[in-house]
Amino acid sequence: MTAITAIPALDTAATTTAVESIAALLAENYVFPDVARDLADLLRRRSSEGAYPAGTAEELADAVTADLRSVNGDLHLALKYHAEPVPEHQGAAVMAEMRRKFDDSLGGVPRVELLDGGVALLELAPHMFPLDWAAQPLTAALSLVAPARALIIDLRRNAGGDPNTVAFVCGYLIDGRTHLQTLLKRQGEVAEQFWTPSFVPGARFGGSKPLYVLTSGDTFSAGEELAYDLQQLKRAEIVGETTRGGAHPREGWTVHPHLELSVPVARGVNAVSGTNWEGTGVRPDVPCDAGDALDRALALATARLMRH
Structure with missing residues (x-):
């Protein structure tokens, strides 16, 4: 049996130092400079008022994250707690966590299935993993569903x-x-800039057959981008729930052995809409409960195929 090592609490001095580091990183890196200054001022004021008392790293993460999101609701802004020590290299904590999830999810393609009527189902979860990891399993899965009469992602x-x-x-x-x-x-x-590649390995499903994308209130960030891009191009019907609403790519900085600051450093602008889904989420073309979305999409696909 492995013993669990207790994580020492942060004293007042360590907490103050961490909060000041967070404020400085925000001011220098957050995508919206005016909001960055407001957030840095807010954290410093809250710290001086004693809003972040000595305590555990997890408690500090919860308190700071609430304040970070109080100005404009940016869900990519966060102070993330890690039970295991965070690597010092910038962004290493997130990549280590993603690698574990990649290995546990068949490379981000946990489900490929042929449904009734020649409709294929392809689940992409829990992340759109880095392409140098994910290209091989995605190529295999997308090539496998290419002959389908319709596709549900x-x-x-x-x-x-x-x-x-x-x-x-x-x-x-x-x-x-x-x-x-x-x-x-x-x-x-x-x-x-991001463009579709002129060549892909394997077989294409193509740009004309029926395509449906299932979303939920948990769909976030790059998952939202895939749904939004296809919706704006009128390539797919989105079926399910409005997504969480995070469109700002982020980077991570270690501010304590168990704390990583997540800061959005850019904003996405869709080539069709000229804007993005930040704060609003991707609104479905066919709204329904997430649990009903697959049945709804399959019914839509079947009806469309029967008409043709």
């Missing part, structure tokens, strides 16, 4: 990930090289 448990992977998946579902979104940094300069 299940994103109800997808909590986000890599926009490069979103573009890769779209390459199997859209004909021709297509601009999806542009990331803008905090001063408005272009950070990166």
